Structure formats: C-alpha cells, structure tokens
Amino acid sequence: MFLQVQSESPTIQPETIFSIGNFPVTNAMITATLVTLLLLWLSLYVSKRKRMTVPSKFQIIIEILVESFVGLISTITNNKKRAMSILPLIGTLFLFFGISNLITLIPGFSSMSFDSLPLFRTPTNDFNTTFTVALAMVILTQIVSIRHLGLLSHLGKYFKFKEIFLGFKQGVGAGATAMIDFLIGLLDIISEFAKVISLSLRLFGNMYAGDMLTVVLFGALAVLAPTPWLAMNLLTGVLQAMVFGSLTAAYYSSMFDGSDDADDERENNKLEVTPKVLEVDKV
Amino acid sequence: MEYLLETLGKVGFDWRMALFSFINFILVFWLLKKLFFKKILNIIEERQESIKKGLENFEKSKIEIEDAGKKANTIIIEAKKEANGIIEQANEMIKIENEKMKDKTKEDIKELVAQAKKNLEIQKQEMKEEIHKETVHLVISAVEKILDEKIDEKKDASFIKKMLESVK
Numbered sequence: 528m529f530l531q532v533q534s535e536s537p538t539i540q541p542e543t544i545f546s547i548g549n550f551p552v553t554n555a556m557i558t559a560t561l562v563t564l565l566l567l568w569l570s571l572y573v574s575k576r577k578r579m580t581v582p583s584k585f586q587i588i589i590e591i592l593v594e595s596f597v598g599l600i601s602t603i604t605n606n607k608k609r610a611m612s613i614l615p616l617i618g619t620l621f622l623f624f625g626i627s628n629l630i631t632l633i634p635g636f637s638s639m640s641f642d643s644l645p646l647f648r649t650p651t652n653d654f655n656t657t658f659t660v661a662l663a664m665v666i667l668t669q670i671v672s673i674r675h676l677g678l679l680s681h682l683g684k685y686f687k688f689k690e691i692f693l694g695f696k697q698g699v700g701a702g703a704t705a706m707i708d709f710l711i712g713l714l715d716i717i718s719e720f721a722k723v724i725s726l727s728l729r730l731f732g733n734m735y736a737g738d739m740l741t742v743v744l745f746g747a748l749a750v751l752a753p754t755p756w757l758a759m760n761l762l763t764g765v766l767q768a769m770v771f772g773s774l775t776a777a778y779y780s781s782m783f784d785g786s787d788d789a790d791d792e793r794e795n796n797k798l799e800v801t802p803k804v805l806e807v808d809k810v
Numbered sequence: 811m812e813y814l815l816e817t818l819g820k821v822g823f824d825w826r827m828a829l830f831s832f833i834n835f836i837l838v839f840w841l842l843k844k845l846f847f848k849k850i851l852n853i854i855e856e857r858q859e860s861i862k863k864g865l866e867n868f869e870k871s872k873i874e875i876e877d878a879g880k881k882a883n884t885i886i887i888e889a890k891k892e893a894n895g896i897i898e899q900a901n902e903m904i905k906i907e908n909e910k911m912k913d914k915t916k917e918d919i920k921e922l923v924a925q926a927k928k929n930l931e932i933q934k935q936e937m938k939e940e941i942h943k944e945t946v947h948l949v950i951s952a953v954e955k956i957l958d959e960k961i962d963e964k965k966d967a968s969f970i971k972k973m974l975e976s977v978k
Contacts, residue, residue, distance in 0.1 A: 538822075539820075539821055539822045540822035540824070541822065541827070549826075550826055550830075551824070551826065551827065553827060555827075556827065556830055556831075556834075559830075559831065559834050560834065562838075563834055563837060563838050563841075566838055566841060566842060566846075567841055569846065570841045570842055570844075570845035570846040571845060573845065573846050573849050573850060574845040574846070574849050582853075586853075589850060590850060590853065590854055593847065593850045593851070593854065594854065611851075614847060614851070615839065615842060615843035615847045615848075616839065616843075618842065618846075618847055619835075619838055619839040619842045619843070622838075622842065623835065623838050650831075653822065653827065653831070654818075654821045654822040654823055655822065655823060655824060655827035655828040655830075655831050656831040656835075658818070658823060658828060659828045659829075659831040659832040659835065660831065660832075660835050663832060663835065663836075728821075731821070
C-alpha cells in the first residue's frame with residue numbers, strides 16, 4: 528500500500544561497512560567519527576573565537592547550554608566546586624550522546640547507504656558505545672573514590688570486616704546488624720557492575736527500541752505517524768543523553784557521601800549567599 | 811570471562827568496536843575539555859567578574875553621587891547663607907551711605923543757607939550803604955534846594971557828617 532514504507536528491521540549489531548585488516552569499520556563507528564569531527568569543529572570554533580563584550584547569538588546559546596549543565600550538575604551533586612570539576616566529563620556525555628542521538632534524525636541521513644548497507648547508524652544504537660562509556664564512567668567513579676578516601680577506606684565500603692569486629696565487640700545484636708551491613712557491602716560490589724549494565728542497556732535499549740518502532744510505524748502508516756514520532760525522538764534523544772549524564776553525576780557524587788559534610792555545607796552556604804547579595808544590590 | 815563475552819556478544823558486543831568507542835570518547839572528552847569547556851568557562855567567569863565589578867562600581871558611583879549631592883546641597887546652603895549675609899551687609903552699607911548722603915546734603919544745605927544768608931547780609935549792607943548814599947544825596951539836594959545856596963565845602967562836610975550820624 529502507498530501509505531506504508533517497508534524497511535528492514537535494525538540488527539542488534541551494527542553493520543560492518545568495510546574492514547581495515549582485521550578491524551571492522553561499522554556504520555555506528557562512521558557516525559561516531561562524524562560526531563567527533565562535528566565536536567572538533569565546535570571546539571576549534573569556540574577556542575579561536577575572540578571574546579566579545581557583546582556576545583553573538585551563537586555564543587549566548589553555547590553559554591546558556593554550559594550554564595544549564597553547571598546548574599543541573601550542581602543540583603545533583605549539591606556542591607558547586609564538585610560540579611565544576613566534573614563539568615567537562617558530564618558535558619561531554621551530554622554533547623556526545625545528545626548529538627549522536629539527534630544526528631540520524633536529520634532527514635535523508637539514515638537513508639544513505641553503501642553497498643546496500645545503511646551508511647550511518649546512531650552511535651548509541653550500538654551496545655559497544657554505551658557499554659564502553661558506562662564502564663569508563665563507573666571505573667572513573669571508583670578512581671575518584673580511591674583518590675578521595677584512599678584504597679583501604681574505599682575497599683572498606685564494600686568489605687566491612689571492621690564493622691563486624693566492632694559490632695560483635697558491642698554485642699550479639701550489633702554484630703548481627705554488622706553482618707547484614709557486610710552482606711549489603713558485598714551487594715554494593717554487584718551494584719557497581721549493575722550500574723554498568725543498567726547505564727549501557729538503558730541508553731542502548733531506548734535507542735534500539737526507538738529505531739525498531741520507527742520501522743514498525745513506517746510499515747503501518749508512513750504518512751501521519753513519522754512526524755510526531757520524529758518530534759518525540761528529538762525529545763527522547765536529548766532526554767536519554769541527560770539521563771546518562773545525570774546518573775553519572777549522581778554516581779560520582781555518591782562516592783563523597785558522608786565524607787565531607789562540612790565542605791558541602793560551606794560550599795552550599797557560598798551558593799546561597801550569592802543570590803542574597805544580588806537581591807541587596809537590586810534594592 | 812568467555813561466558814561474559816559470549817553473553818555480551820548477544821547484544822552486539824565486540825571488543826574491537828568497544829576499543830574504538832572508548833578511544834573515540836576519550837578523544838572527544840579531551841577535545842571538549844581543552845578547547846571548549848575551558849574557554850567557555852573562562853568567558854563566563856570573566857563576564858561574571860565584569861558584572862560583579864560593574865555592580866560594585868554602580869554601588870560606588872551611587873554612593874559617590876549621593877555624597878556629591880549632599881556636598882552640593884551643603885555648598886548651596888552655605889552659598890545662600892553667604893549671599894544673605896552679603897545682601898544684609900550691602901543693605902547695611904546702603905543705609906549707612908544713605909545716612910551719610912543725607913547728612914552731607916543737610917550740611918550742604920546748611921552751608922548753602924548760611925552762604926545765602928551771608929550774601930543777603932552783604933547785599934543788605936551794600937543796599938544800606940547805597941540807600942544811605944542816595945539818601946544823603948537826596949538830603950543834600952533837598953537841603954540845597956531849600957537853602958538855595960551852596961554851602962561851602964567845610965560846612966558841607968560837617969553837615970553831611972551830622973546828617974549821616976543822625977541817619978545812623
């Protein structure tokens with residue numbers, strides 16, 4: 528029927544377009560490289576641009592974007608200093624995944640093919656990308672925790688032998704509670720691995736399901752369905768990038784939980800003082 | 811490990827592709843950190859600094875303007891006081907000058923009156939002498955006519971003298 532467009536369902540693994548020796552070059556890799564080049568151009572454009580007293584519209588958009596990153600990360604970490612230190616990482620996640628999710632929504636982009644294979648594929652629709660980045664993020668949070676607490680204290684968060692000893696010293700009840708804590712500590716090790724799986728599969732699953740649903744919807748009704756669906760995909764693409772970045776920020780922040788409350792309080796006080804000063808200025 | 815790789819392979823995991831993704835992401839991170847975020851944060855920081863300075867300068871200027879206004883008011887009040895003082899002084903001086911002028915005028919008038927009186931006295935004296943002379947001549951003429959004779963010079967003189975004394 529003329530209202531339907533039949534297309535092949537996307538495969539789980541990205542299609543190999545060509546190989547360099549033993550190394551397969553997939554369509555997801557090509558798109559990821561394209562996104563990298565786009566971000567390289569953006570970085571060079573921003574870095575070579577002279578600072579103007581009255582910023583251009585483009586500069587304003589970039590500044591608003593970065594400031595909203597800072598705002599969001601500050602809200603998650605509840606600490607401005609910490610937010611500033613992880614801004615480049617979380618910002619990279621937002622930008623890389625955001626652009627990756629949106630780039631294939633450009634009309635005609637996903638239709639390009641090479642040797643009857645789609646030339647471009649959303650990089651986040653490749654489990655290798657999401658898994659690698661998620662793994663890197665979890666490893667990074669572990670490194671941050673080790674640097675912050677020291678290796679023994681960091682391991683002590685998962686293997687609570689000291690708590691068992693202190694608990695049983697107090698009594699059987701406290702000892703039993705410490706045993707439960709010890710088991711929870713072991714479960715935390717599993718949860719660290721689960722973080723990698725949940726982070727990577729959430730993003731990959733959403734993007735893959737999105738592509739699959741596009742094929743289904745186009746197959747059912749190719750006239751009315753694509754427009755709202757693509758509009759929703761725009762939102763989903765940005766939202767998924769935000770979720771990935773926000774969760775990474777939350778994992779990063781959780782590594783400091785309870786370790787430096789005084790610092791947190793001081794930082795938060797600093798954050799609270801600024802608006803008051805501005806209010807006084809306005810008066 | 812093999813089981814893990816096999817399981818992950820079911821969802822499309824391939825270590826070569828994963829390695830590429832990892833290197834690619836690290837490259838993007840490094841690029842954005844060095845060239846993008848550093849620059850943008852510097853710009854934002856500079857702008858915030860300049861806004862802060864601007865606000866501080868605004869506050870400073872506001873205070874300076876208020877101070878200047880107060881100073882101007884003080885100067886105006888002092889100037890007004892000074893002006894009032896000068897006006898009062900001028901009025902006093904005018905009064906004094908008026909008094910002086912009046913006094914001088916009075917003195918001048920007095921002098922003029924005195925001078926006029928003096929002149930009048932002189933004129934009166936002159937007139938008296940004139941009248942006296944005229945009277946003497948008239949008397950002599952009248953006497954001559956009555957006596958119808960000329961009195962010699964000696965008699966004439968003594969007569970005139972007597973007459974004059976009697977007139978006086």
